[in-house]
Amino acid sequence: MHKFKSKKSILLASITSIFLVLTGCTNNETASTSNESTEESANSITLSWPRDIGSLNPHVYNPSQLLTQSMVYEPLVSYEDGGEIQPHLAESWSISEDGLEYTFKLREGVKFTDGSPFNAEIVKKNFDAVLKNKSSHSWLGVINVLEEIKVVDEMTFKMILSEPYYPAIQDLALVRPVRFLGESGFPEDGDTSKGITEPVGTGPWVLEDYKKDEYATFARNPDYWGESPELEKVTIKIIPDAETRVLAFEKGELDLIYGEGAISMDSFNYLKETGDYQTASSNPVGTRTLLLNSTNEKLADLNVRLALQHGFDKAAMVEGITLGLEEKADNILSTNFPYTDIEVEPVDYNTEKAAAYLDEAGWKLPSGKTVREKEGQPLELEIMYDKTDPIQKAMSETLQAEWSAIGVKLNIKGEELTTQIERRKAGKFDVDFWYNYGAPYDPHSFINVVAEKGWGVSEAHSNLPMKAELDQQVQEALASTDETKRKELYGSILTTLQEQSVFVPISYIKKTVVYQNDVKEFIFPANRDEQPFNEIEKASN
Amino acid sequence: MATYLIKRLLAIIPIVLFAIFLMFILIRLSPVDPAEAYLAAANIHPTEGLLAEKRQEFGLDQSLIVQYFQTVKNIVQLDFGNSYVTNTPVWQEVAARMPATIQLALSSILLAVIVSVPLGFLSAVYKNSLIDHFSRLLSYLGASIPQFWLGYILIFFFAVKLDLFPVEGRGTWQHFVLPSVTLSMALIAIYTRLLRASVLEELEEVYVLYARTRGIKEKAIMVKHVLRIAISPMLTGLGMNLGKLLTGTIIVEQVFSWPGFGRFFIEAIFNRDIPVIQSYVVLAACLFIVCNLIVDIVQLYLDPRISWKGRTEY
Numbered sequence: 001m002h003k004f005k006s007k008k009s010i011l012l013a014s015i016t017s018i019f020l021v022l023t024g025c026t027n028n029e030t031a032s033t034s035n036e037s038t039e040e041s042a043n044s045i046t047l048s049w050p051r052d053i054g055s056l057n058p059h060v061y062n063p064s065q066l067l068t069q070s071m072v073y074e075p076l077v078s079y080e081d082g083g084e085i086q087p088h089l090a091e092s093w094s095i096s097e098d099g100l101e102y103t104f105k106l107r108e109g110v111k112f113t114d115g116s117p118f119n120a121e122i123v124k125k126n127f128d129a130v131l132k133n134k135s136s137h138s139w140l141g142v143i144n145v146l147e148e149i150k151v152v153d154e155m156t157f158k159m160i161l162s163e164p165y166y167p168a169i170q171d172l173a174l175v176r177p178v179r180f181l182g183e184s185g186f187p188e189d190g191d192t193s194k195g196i197t198e199p200v201g202t203g204p205w206v207l208e209d210y211k212k213d214e215y216a217t218f219a220r221n222p223d224y225w226g227e228s229p230e231l232e233k234v235t236i237k238i239i240p241d242a243e244t245r246v247l248a249f250e251k252g253e254l255d256l257i258y259g260e261g262a263i264s265m266d267s268f269n270y271l272k273e274t275g276d277y278q279t280a281s282s283n284p285v286g287t288r289t290l291l292l293n294s295t296n297e298k299l300a301d302l303n304v305r306l307a308l309q310h311g312f313d314k315a316a317m318v319e320g321i322t323l324g325l326e327e328k329a330d331n332i333l334s335t336n337f338p339y340t341d342i343e344v345e346p347v348d349y350n351t352e353k354a355a356a357y358l359d360e361a362g363w364k365l366p367s368g369k370t371v372r373e374k375e376g377q378p379l380e381l382e383i384m385y386d387k388t389d390p391i392q393k394a395m396s397e398t399l400q401a402e403w404s405a406i407g408v409k410l411n412i413k414g415e416e417l418t419t420q421i422e423r424r425k426a427g428k429f430d431v432d433f434w435y436n437y438g439a440p441y442d443p444h445s446f447i448n449v450v451a452e453k454g455w456g457v458s459e460a461h462s463n464l465p466m467k468a469e470l471d472q473q474v475q476e477a478l479a480s481t482d483e484t485k486r487k488e489l490y491g492s493i494l495t496t497l498q499e500q501s502v503f504v505p506i507s508y509i510k511k512t513v514v515y516q517n518d519v520k521e522f523i524f525p526a527n528r529d530e531q532p533f534n535e536i537e538k539a540s541n
Numbered sequence: 542m543a544t545y546l547i548k549r550l551l552a553i554i555p556i557v558l559f560a561i562f563l564m565f566i567l568i569r570l571s572p573v574d575p576a577e578a579y580l581a582a583a584n585i586h587p588t589e590g591l592l593a594e595k596r597q598e599f600g601l602d603q604s605l606i607v608q609y610f611q612t613v614k615n616i617v618q619l620d621f622g623n624s625y626v627t628n629t630p631v632w633q634e635v636a637a638r639m640p641a642t643i644q645l646a647l648s649s650i651l652l653a654v655i656v657s658v659p660l661g662f663l664s665a666v667y668k669n670s671l672i673d674h675f676s677r678l679l680s681y682l683g684a685s686i687p688q689f690w691l692g693y694i695l696i697f698f699f700a701v702k703l704d705l706f707p708v709e710g711r712g713t714w715q716h717f718v719l720p721s722v723t724l725s726m727a728l729i730a731i732y733t734r735l736l737r738a739s740v741l742e743e744l745e746e747v748y749v750l751y752a753r754t755r756g757i758k759e760k761a762i763m764v765k766h767v768l769r770i771a772i773s774p775m776l777t778g779l780g781m782n783l784g785k786l787l788t789g790t791i792i793v794e795q796v797f798s799w800p801g802f803g804r805f806f807i808e809a810i811f812n813r814d815i816p817v818i819q820s821y822v823v824l825a826a827c828l829f830i831v832c833n834l835i836v837d838i839v840q841l842y843l844d845p846r847i848s849w850k851g852r853t854e855y
Contacts, residue, residue, distance in 0.1 A: 247708050418572065
C-alpha cells in the first residue's frame with residue numbers, strides 16, 4: 001500500500017509539473033480574438049508573410065526578406081512604372097560620355113533613424129561593405145563592373161566602372177544589396193556580411209517589435225524625409241501555411257494578404273466571389289513561357305516550332321487553368337517594361353496551319369497512325385515541369401492533348417525544381433517552362449541570359465542561324481550609352497526572338513492582393529520586390 | 542540495474558551512428574544541390590562561380606567519404622554546425638524553438654490522458670452502452686482523420702465561425718486549444734481503445750471475482766484495483782509515443798503557425814539546410830531511444846514480474 005501511495009504522488013507530481021510548465025510559459029494576456037487587431041489601433045494594418053523577416057541586414061540575402069528590407073532601407077534611385085528610374089536618395093546624377101563614371105548628387109536633409117546624417121561618406125562605407133563580399137553579389141551586373149567609390153564632397157560621390165554597363169542605374173534600384181545602413185548599425189570591422197548591430201535605415205518604417213517566427217511590427221518613421229505614410233503601424237504575422245492565411249483573413253485577424261504565391265488561385269477566387277473583400281491584381285510582373293530547345297534535332301526546324309505554337313488554344317488554356325488570374329501573352333516580354341513595346345503579330349490557334357507547317361517540315365502522318373513520322377522516326381517530344389507547380393502540370397497535360405491532335409506525341413515529366421534547372425542548364429530537355437525576372441531586372445537580365453551561356457536559355461537558342469549576330473546585339477545593347485541605339489537594338493533582338501519561336505509566350509503573371517473593405521489605396525509597387533505600405537490608408541469606422 | 546542501464550545507454554551509440562549513416566545517404570540521394578537551393582531561397586540567380594563558392598563554404602566540394610567522416614566526427618562532438626540559411630549555430634536555432642514544441646507536445650499528452658482515461662475506462666465498464674459506441678466512433682475518427690485536415694476544420698468552425706479561439710500563433714492559453722486538440726485526437730483514439738481492452742481483460746481476472754465475493758464495493762474494485770493495473774499498457778504506449786508526438790508536431794506547427802522546431806525543420810527540408818536536417822534526425826533518434834528506455838524502466842518499476850535479468854538479454 002505504501003508503495004502504491006508513492007506512485008500516486010509521483011503521478012500527481014508529474015501532472016502538476018506539466019501544468020506548471022504549460023501555464024508558466026504562457027502569459028496572462030487574454031485571447032486574441034477577432035476584435036483585438038482592430039481595437040489596438042485604428043490606423044494600423046496586419047498582414048501575413050510566409051517566412052520570418054530575418055535579420056533586416058540590407059547587404060545580405062537569406063533569411064532577410066525583401067519586403068521588410070525595403071521598408072527600412074532605401075535606394076539611391078527608385079524604379080517606377082514603365083521602368084522609369086526616379087531620384088530617391090540621390091537627387092540627380094550624370095554619366096560620363098564613356099559610360100564609366102557616374103556622379104551622384106545626394107539628397108540634402110536625409111537622416112538615419114539613429115540621428116546620423118546621410119552623406120557621401122556613409123554611402124562609400126556601405127558600398128565598401130558590399131564590395132568586401134563581392135563574390136556573393138556577383139550575380140548582379142553593376143557589382144561585377146564596379147571599380148571604386150570616390151567621395152567628391154559631403155553630398156557628392158562618384159561611382160567608377162571598369163567597363164560601360166547601361167543597367168548600372170537600374171541595378172541600384174534593387175532592394176539588395178545596394179541600400180544604406182546608418183553608422184550605428186555597422187559592426188566594428190565594417191563587415192556587414194557577418195551581421196549588423198541594429199537595423200538603422202532612412203526608410204519610412206522602423207522596426208518596433210519583433211518575435212522570431214511569430215511577428216514583426218513596424219512603426220512609421222517620425223523623421224522621414226519624404227512624404228509620411230498614412231498608416232501608423234504595420235504588423236507582419238508569420239503564417240507559413242497558405243490555407244491558414246486565408247482562414248485568418250476570413251476571421252479578420254489579417255487586413256491584407258500580399259506577396260507572390262501567398263494565396264492560391266482557388267482561394268483568391270473564393271474570397272473574390274464572396275463579395276465581402278477587395279481583390280486586385282497587378283500589371284504583368286513576368287511572362288510564363290515555353291522554351292523549345294533548338295538543339296533537339298526535331299525542334300531545330302523553325303517550321304516545327306511554329307507548328308507547335310499554332311497547335312494549341314492559348315487563350316482557353318490560360319483562362320481555364322489560371323481561372324482568369326493570368327492573361328494570355330503574345331509578347332515574350334510584356335510591354336510595361338522599357339524598350340519592349342514592339343510590333344508583334346499574335347500567333348493564332350490554327351491546327352490547319354500547324355499541320356501544314358509539319359507537312360512542310362517533312363513530318364507526315366502515316367495512314368492508320370496518330371503520330372507523325374519522318375524517315376521512320378515518330379514526332380515525339382518531352383515536356384518537363386516543376387512537379388510542385390499545379391499550373392505547369394495542368395498546362396503540360398493540356399499541351400499533350402492539344403498537340404496529339406496535330407500528330408505530335410508529347411510525354412510529360414514532373415521534376416523537382418532544382419532538377420528542372422539542372423536539366424535546363426545541361427540542355428537535356430525538349431520543352432520546358434521558363435519565366436523572365438520581371439521588374440526591375442528586365443529587360444536587361446532577360447537579354448543577358450539569351451546571350452550568356454550557363455543558364456540553358458542561350459544554349460536552347462544555339463541552333464538559330466542568326467545566334468552569333470543576336471549575341472553581338474545583346475553585348476552592344478548592354479554596353480550602349482546611346483538611348484536611341486539601345487532602343488533599336490532591343491527592338492531587333494526581341495523581334496528576332498519572337499519570330500524564331502524558341503520562346504513561346506503563354507501568359508502574363510500578375511501579383512494578387514486581397515484586403516478588407518476598410519483598407520484603401522492599395523497600389524502595387526512597380527518594383528516587384530518593394531514594399532507597398534506607403535500609400536495605404538485605413539478608413540476609420 | 543546499473544549494468545542494465547549502462548548496456549542500454551551504450552546501445553544508443555550504434556543506433557545513432559546508423560541513423561547518421563542512413564540520413565547521410567538519403568540526403569545525398571536527393572538530386573537537389575544545397576548550394577543551389579540556398580541561392581534560390583535568397584532570390585539570387587545562381588552563377589557557376591557563386592555555386593562553387595557556396596559548395597566550398599558548405600564543405601560539399603569534398604568527396605563523399607570525407608564529408609561522411611566529417612559529419613560523424615562533428616555530430617559525435619555534438620557540433621551540428623551552422624545553418625546554411627541563417628548562418629547561426631544549429632544548436633542555438635533548435636534551443637530557441639524547442640520550448641514551443643515541447644509545450645505543445647505536453648499539452649497534447651495531458652489532453653489525451655484527461656480524455657482517454659475516463660472514456661476508455663467507462664466504455665469498458667459499460668460495454669456496448671452509448672458511451673462505448675461514442676468512444677468507438679471517436680476512435681475511428683481520431684485514427685482516420687489526417688491531422689492537417691482536422692486542423693483546418695477546427696480552425697474553420699471554432700476560430701472563424703464561432704470565434705472562440707485564435708486562428709494561429711502562440712501567446713495565450715487559448716492559442717493552445719486547437720493545436721492540442723488536433724495533435725491529441727490520434728492519441729485519444731489509440732489510448733481509449735487500449736485502456737478499454739485492458740480493463741476488459743482485467744475484469745475477467747480471478748482477483749476481481751474474489752474481491753466481489755469479499756464484498757468490496759464495486760467502485761473501489763474498479764478504481765483501486767482494475768484501473769491501476771489496466772493503465773500500465775497505456776503508460777507504456779504514452780512513453781513510446783512521446784518521441785512520435787514531438788516529431789508529429791511538424792504538421793500541426795505548420796497549420797497553426799506554431800513557432801516550434803517542426804516548422805523550422807520543414808523549411809530546412811525545402812532549403813536543403815543539411816545541418817538542420819541532420820540535427821533533427823539525430824535528436825529524433827535519441828529521443829525515441831531515450832523514451833523507450835524510460836518506458837522500460839518505468840515498467841520494471843510498475844511490474845516486478847519483469848526481471849532485470851530477463852530484460853538485459855533482450
